[in-house]
Amino acid sequence: MLVVTSLSGQTEALTDYKSMQRVQRVNEEYSLSFLLPLTERNEHAYPLVQEESYLEYDGQTYIVKELEEKSAGMKAIKSVKAFHVYLCELDDFLEGVIGGNVTIQEAVSFVLQGKNFTFEIP
Numbered sequence: 001m002l003v004v005t006s007l008s009g010q011t012e013a014l015t016d017y018k019s020m021q022r023v024q025r026v027n028e029e030y031s032l033s034f035l036l037p038l039t040e041r042n043e044h045a046y047p048l049v050q051e052e053s054y055l056e057y058d059g060q061t062y063i064v065k066e067l068e069e070k071s072a073g074m075k076a077i078k079s080v081k082a083f084h085v086y087l088c089e090l091d092d093f094l095e096g097v098i099g100g101n102v103t104i105q106e107a108v109s110f111v112l113q114g115k116n117f118t119f120e121i122p
Contacts, residue, residue: 001013002020002055003055003057012044014049014055015041017042018035018036019033019035020032029083030084031083032055032084035078035079035080036077037072037077038077039075046078049064049067051064051065052065062085065082065083067080108121
């Protein structure tokens with residue numbers, strides 16, 4: 001099941017999406033893309049699919065980063081590409097400075113501060 005959560009927090013199930021593709025390449029890309037035609041069955045959820053809205057699919061969370069809406073005949077259709085949340089969180093700018101002699105534990109903790117990640121150094 002595909003679920004969308006809007007920027008305002010409204011959550012709805014999405015139906016009638018087409019051409020779903022999931023791409024996962026180690027350290028390169030983890031994305032979800034599909035076409036979403038406006039239908040009677042999804043008219044309540046269709047407007048929630050916007051840039052930066054969240055998508056849940058197969059237990060994974062994605063953030064919509066590329067969205068194009070166009071007409072297909074008399075119907076609207078959205079072309080959606082969303083990237084896994086972990087890739088989006090890694091793109092954030094890190095403020096602050098760490099210097100001197102630090103352990104690997106301290107360096108990784110600094111880089112991941114405020115992120116939804118855990119790590120273990122053997």
